[in-house]
Amino acid sequence: MNQYDAIVIGAGHNGLTNGAYLAKAGLKVAVLERNPYIGGATVSRELHKGWWYSNCSYVSSLLRPEITRDLELPRHGLQVVSFGGGATFMRNGDHFGNYSDHDRHYREMARHSKRDANAYDRYAADTSLQTKLIRPYLMRTPPDPTSMKPRDLRDLLEFARSFMDLGEEKLLDTIKFWTASVGDYLHEYFETDVIKAHMAGSGIIGTALGVYSPGTAYVLLHHYMGDVDGNVGAWGFARGGMGAIADALSKAFQSYGGEIICDANVDEIIVKNGQAAGVALKDGTEYRAPVVVSNLDPKRTFLDITNPSDLPKDVLKKARNFKIRGSSGKLNIALDGLPVFNGLDPRNRLMAGDLHFSDSLERQERAYDDWKAGTWSKDPYLDMMIPSLTDPTMAPPGKHMMSVFVQYAPPKVEGREWTDEDKDGFEKSVIDQISNYSPNFRDLILHCETRTPREIEAEVGLTEGNIFMGELTFDQLLFNRPFPGYAQYRSPIKGMYMCSSGTHPGGGVMAAPGANAAREILADLKRPNTVPGGYADD
Amino acid sequence: MTDYDAVIIGAGHNGLVCASYLAKAGKQVLVVDGRHEPGGCASTREFTPGFNVSDCAQWLSQFDQSIVKDLDLKGAGLRLGKAKATISLQPDNDHLILDGDHVTGAGIDAVDQAAYRDFRKMVRSFAKLMTTLYRSRPPKLVEQNWTDRLTLMKLGLRLKLLGRERLRDLMRIVMINIYDVMNEHFTHSALKSTLALEAVTGTNMGPRSPNTVYSYLHRATGEHLGQTGTTQVIGGMGALGKALALAAEKQGATLKLGAAVTAIVKTNDRVTGVTLASGESHIGKSGDFQC
Ligand SMILES: Cc1cc2nc3c(=O)[nH]c(=O)nc-3n(C[C@H](O)[C@H](O)[C@H](O)COP(=O)(O)OP(=O)(O)OC[C@H]3O[C@@H](n4cnc5c(N)ncnc54)[C@H](O)[C@@H]3O)c2cc1C
Numbered sequence: 001m002n003q004y005d006a007i008v009i010g011a012g013h014n015g016l017t018n019g020a021y022l023a024k025a026g027l028k029v030a031v032l033e034r035n036p037y038i039g040g041a042t043v044s045r046e047l048h049k050g051w052w053y054s055n056c057s058y059v060s061s062l063l064r065p066e067i068t069r070d071l072e073l074p075r076h077g078l079q080v081v082s083f084g085g086g087a088t089f090m091r092n093g094d095h096f097g098n099y100s101d102h103d104r105h106y107r108e109m110a111r112h113s114k115r116d117a118n119a120y121d122r123y124a125a126d127t128s129l130q131t132k133l134i135r136p137y138l139m140r141t142p143p144d145p146t147s148m149k150p151r152d153l154r155d156l157l158e159f160a161r162s163f164m165d166l167g168e169e170k171l172l173d174t175i176k177f178w179t180a181s182v183g184d185y186l187h188e189y190f191e192t193d194v195i196k197a198h199m200a201g202s203g204i205i206g207t208a209l210g211v212y213s214p215g216t217a218y219v220l221l222h223h224y225m226g227d228v229d230g231n232v233g234a235w236g237f238a239r240g241g242m243g244a245i246a247d248a249l250s251k252a253f254q255s256y257g258g259e260i261i262c263d264a265n266v267d268e269i270i271v272k273n274g275q276a277a278g279v280a281l282k283d284g285t286e287y288r289a290p291v292v293v294s295n296l297d298p299k300r301t302f303l304d305i306t307n308p309s310d311l312p313k314d315v316l317k318k319a320r321n322f323k324i325r326g327s328s329g330k331l332n333i334a335l336d337g338l339p340v341f342n343g344l345d346p347r348n349r350l351m352a353g354d355l356h357f358s359d360s361l362e363r364q365e366r367a368y369d370d371w372k373a374g375t376w377s378k379d380p381y382l383d384m385m386i387p388s389l390t391d392p393t394m395a396p397p398g399k400h401m402m403s404v405f406v407q408y409a410p411p412k413v414e415g416r417e418w419t420d421e422d423k424d425g426f427e428k429s430v431i432d433q434i435s436n437y438s439p440n441f442r443d444l445i446l447h448c449e450t451r452t453p454r455e456i457e458a459e460v461g462l463t464e465g466n467i468f469m470g471e472l473t474f475d476q477l478l479f480n481r482p483f484p485g486y487a488q489y490r491s492p493i494k495g496m497y498m499c500s501s502g503t504h505p506g507g508g509v510m511a512a513p514g515a516n517a518a519r520e521i522l523a524d525l526k527r528p529n530t531v532p533g534g535y536a537d538d
Numbered sequence: 539m540t541d542y543d544a545v546i547i548g549a550g551h552n553g554l555v556c557a558s559y560l561a562k563a564g565k566q567v568l569v570v571d572g573r574h575e576p577g578g579c580a581s582t583r584e585f586t587p588g589f590n591v592s593d594c595a596q597w598l599s600q601f602d603q604s605i606v607k608d609l610d611l612k613g614a615g616l617r618l619g620k621a622k623a624t625i626s627l628q629p630d631n632d633h634l635i636l637d638g639d640h641v642t643g644a645g646i647d648a649v650d651q652a653a654y655r656d657f658r659k660m661v662r663s664f665a666k667l668m669t670t671l672y673r674s675r676p677p678k679l680v681e682q683n684w685t686d687r688l689t690l691m692k693l694g695l696r697l698k699l700l701g702r703e704r705l706r707d708l709m710r711i712v713m714i715n716i717y718d719v720m721n722e723h724f725t726h727s728a729l730k731s732t733l734a735l736e737a738v739t740g741t742n743m744g745p746r747s748p749n750t751v752y753s754y755l756h757r758a759t760g761e762h763l764g765q766t767g768t769t770q771v772i773g774g775m776g777a778l779g780k781a782l783a784l785a786a787e788k789q790g791a792t793l794k795l796g797a798a799v800t801a802i803v804k805t806n807d808r809v810t811g812v813t814l815a816s817g818e819s820h821i822g823k824s825g826d827f828q829c
C-alpha cells in the first residue's frame with residue numbers, strides 16, 4: 001500500500017524543504033518527482049562530459065539562513081562561496097567595474113562620475129532600509145487584509161506598525177520605492193548611464209517588465225534581500241552547482257525518514273468528499289495521503305493536476321488570470337579556455353563576478369520592446385558568469401564553464417510556439433552580443449546548450465518558462481500571492497496545500513515558501529511546529 | 539503694495555477655485571497670471587480667423603459639481619453640453635459605441651456587453667473609494683492629526699464596505715496594468731483598446747505599464763464628483779476659465795492678468811510677497827501672508 005501521511009508533488013527545492021519539515025515532525029512523507037533527477041530549477045547536470053552545469057538557477061543568495069542552519073545543510077555537503085563584483089562593458093571599449101571593496105568601488109565610480117560616487121552610500125543606505133523592512137516577513141505567512149480572524153488582525157497590525165515606525169518621510173520613500181520603476185529609482189541617485197544600467201539589471205531579471213515599468217524597483221529589492229553567510233545583498237556559487245542545494249535538502253529530508261520517488265509524473269490529485277486523499281500518476285499508480293502539497297506553480301496546480309469540478313469557480317478564474325509570462329532564457333557554454341574581454345585584464349577579479357553588456361537604460365528598455373513585440377531581444381541584456389573561476393570542480397583543468405542568463409525571451413514567438421530556427425536565432429543574438437566584446441570567445445566554444453522558455457517549461461515544468469513561478473508584481477506579492485484570499489498556503493480543497501515559488505515570498509532559491517507552508521500544515525494537523533522563525537536584523 | 543492676505547500665482551482653474559474659496563471666507567486675495575486670459579490649460583483660442591479651439595483640455599469629465607454650486611458658476615455663465623458617448627471608429631463603418639453602461643456595434647456580443655456592465659460596476663465602486671481621498675487633502679500617514687486620521691478612517695470604512703471579494707479584486711488590480719485587466723474581462727479588441735486609451739491618455743505609459751489601471755480609475759472618479767459622463771463646455775474650455783474668473787471676482791478676489799511672477803519674496807524664512815515681471819511687488823499684510 002502506498003499510504004503516507006503527506007505527499008509532496010515535485011522535488012524542487014521548495015518541495016524538498018517542505019517534505020523535510022513535515023518529516024522532521026514525524027510524518028511519513030513521500031516526495032514525488034516527474035523527472036529522473038531531483039531539484040527542479042535548482043539542479044546541476046553533466047550535459048557535456050566533464051562539465052557540470054547549474055542548468056537553471058546559477059547563483060545563491062536568497063536561500064534563508066534559518067533553514068540552512070536548522071536543516072544543517074553544510075553538514076549535508078552545502079558550501080556557498082560568495083563572489084565579489086562584476087562589470088558592465090561599454091560600447092566605447094571602457095567598462096564599469098563593480099568592485100566589492102568600498103574604496104576601490106568609490107574610485108571606480110568616481111572615474112565615471114564623482115557625483116555618482118558620492119551618491120552611492122546614500123543609495124546603499126536607502127536600499128538597505130527597504131531590505132530590512134522586508135526580510136522579517138520572508139519566513140512568515142502573510143496576513144489576509146480581508147479577514148477578521150484575530151491572527152490576521154494581529155499580524156496586519158504588526159505589519160502596519162513596522163511601516164508606521166519608519167516615520168512620515170521614510171514611509172513615503174517606501175511607498176515610492178514599492179511602486180517606482182527601477183529606472184526612475186536609480187535616476188534619483190545617479191547620472192551616469194552605465195552605472196544606472198549596471199544596477200538596473202537586478203530590476204528586470206526574470207521579469208516581463210522593462211526598466212521603466214513601475215514595480216521594477218521592487219524586483220531589484222528581491223535580488224538584494226538575501227545574503228551569503230550573513231553578508232546581506234551578497235551572492236555566491238554553491239560548490240558543485242546549484243544542485244548542491246537540492247542534494248543537501250534531500251539528504252536532510254531523508255535523514256528524517258522521508259522518501260523520494262523519481263520518475264513519478266503526477267496526473268491528478270485525488271479528492272474524496274471535498275478532502276484531498278492522494279494522487280494518481282500518469283502510469284496509473286496511486287499514492288494515498290490525507291495531506292497533498294503541490295510544489296508546482298499555481299497554474300499547473302489548479303489547471304493541470306486538479307479536477308476542475310473540485311474547485312470553486314473563482315479559484316479557476318484566478319488561476320487562469322495568474323500572470324506567469326516567461327521573459328528569460330539561458331545559455332550554458334563549455335569553453336576550451338578563458339575568454340578575454342576588451343579593456344579588462346583577464347586576471348582582474350571582476351572576471352569572477354557578473355558581467356553585462358548593456359551600458360544604458362535605453363538599451364535595456366529597447367530589449368524589452370522586442371519582448372512586447374513577441375520576439376527575443378536583438379540587443380539582449382545578459383547576466384553572464386564564469387563559475388569555474390570560483391569553483392574549479394565545474395570544468396576540467398584549464399577549461400571553463402560559462403552561464404549566460406538572457407533577458408528577454410518571450411514565452412511564444414509572435415504568438416506561436418518556439419521553433420528550432422527561433423532557438424538558433426535567439427542563440428545567435430546572445431553569442432553575437434558577447435563576441436562584440438570578446439574577440440576570442442567564439443573560437444573557445446566547445447558545447448553550447450540553449451534554453452528558451454520552451455525548454456525551461458519542458459524540463460522543469462515552469463509554466464511559460466517563468467523563472468519565478470509567477471511575476472513579482474504587487475498584484476502577486478505578499479497577501480496577493482498567488483491570489484488574494486489564498487496566500488496562506490492552503491488551497492480551497494481541505495488537505496491540499498501549495499509550497500512553490502508561486503506562493504509568498506516568491507521565486508528564487510529561497511526555500512521560504514516550502515518552510516512556511518510546512519508550518520501551516522503542521523498547525524492544521526495540530527502537530528508541534530518544526531519550522532524555525534525568521535531572524536531579526538539589527 | 540501691502541494689501542493682500544494671499545497672492546495666488548497662476549489663474550489656472552485650480553488657482554481660481556482656490557482664490558474664490560479664500561475670498562468667500564473673507565480673505566483679501568490677489569490672483570496673478572502671466573497670460574492675458576484666465577483659465578490656464580482651460581482656455582479657448584482663435585487659431586485661425588473664425589475658428590476657435592480649446593487650447594489644451596477639451597473635455598470636462600471630473601469637475602466637482604459641488605464647486606459649480608458653491609461658486610454659482612452657472613450664474614457666472616458656465617454652460618455644459620450633454621454627456622457624450624465614446625465612439626471607436628471602425629473601417630467598415632460599423633462603429634463601436636460606448637454610452638454609459640451600454641456598448642453596442644462592431645459585432646460586440648452579449649458576453650462582452652454583460653462583462654462591460656460588470657466592469658463598470660466594479661470601476662464605479664473603486665472610483666467611489668478614491669473620491670473619499672480626492673475630496674480631502676492627502677492624509678499624512680504617521681503624523682497624529684485629526685483631519686487626516688478622519689480621512690484615513692473614512693477610507694478604511696469604505697474599504698470594508700466594499701465587501702470581501704471586491705476588496706480582493708481591488709488589492710490585485712489597483713497597481714497593475716490595463717492590458718491584463720482588459721484581457722481578463724473582454725474579448726472584443728476594439729472595446730479593449732478604447733478603454734485602454736483612457737488609461738494611458740496624458741501619461742508616458744503604455745497599456746502594459748503597471749499603474750495604468752489606477753490612471754483609468756482616476757478618470758472614472760468624475761461620476762462621483764457629480765458629473766455624469768464626459769461633456770463639452772459651451773464656448774470651449776476657455777468659457778470655464780472665464781466663468782471661474784468672474785466667480786472669483788464676485789467673491790471679491792482681484793485678478794491681475796499679463797503679470798508674470800519672477801520671484802517669491804521671503805523675509806526671515808517666511809514668504810511675504812511676490813515680485814512681478816513689471817518690477818512691481820506685492821507684499822502681504824504683516825503676519826498671515828500665504829502664497
Ligand atoms: C533559467 C533560470 C535561472 C534562474 N536563476 C536563479 C538564480 O540564479 N538564483 C536564484 O535564486 N533563483 C534563480 N532562478 C529561480 C529559481 O530557480 C526558482 O524560482 C526555484 O528554483 C523554484 O523552486 P521550486 O521548488 O518552487 O520549484 P521547481 O524547482 O520548479 O520545482 C518543481 C518540481 O516539480 C516537478 N514537477 C512538475 N510537474 C510535476 C508533476 N506533474 N508530477 C511530479 N513532479 C512534477 C518538476 O520537475 C520540478 O522538479 C532561476 C530560474 C531559472 C529557470
Ligand SMILES: Cc1cc2nc3c(=O)[nH]c(=O)nc-3n(C[C@H](O)[C@H](O)[C@H](O)COP(=O)(O)OP(=O)(O)OC[C@H]3O[C@@H](n4cnc5c(N)ncnc54)[C@H](O)[C@@H]3O)c2cc1C
Nearest residue numbers: 548549550551552571572573578579594595596597798799
Ligand atoms: C493638451 C492637453 C489636453 C488636456 N485635455 C484634458 C481634457 O480633455 N480633460 C481634462 O479634464 N483635462 C485635460 N488636460 C489636463 C488639464 O487641462 C490640466 O490638468 C489642468 O487644466 C491644470 O490646471 P491647473 O489649474 O492646475 O494648472 P494650469 O491650468 O496649468 O494653470 C497654471 C497657470 O499658471 C500661470 N503661470 C505659470 N507661471 C507663472 C508665473 N511665473 N507667473 C504668473 N503666472 C504663471 C499659467 O499661465 C497658467 O495660467 C489636458 C491638458 C493638456 C495640456
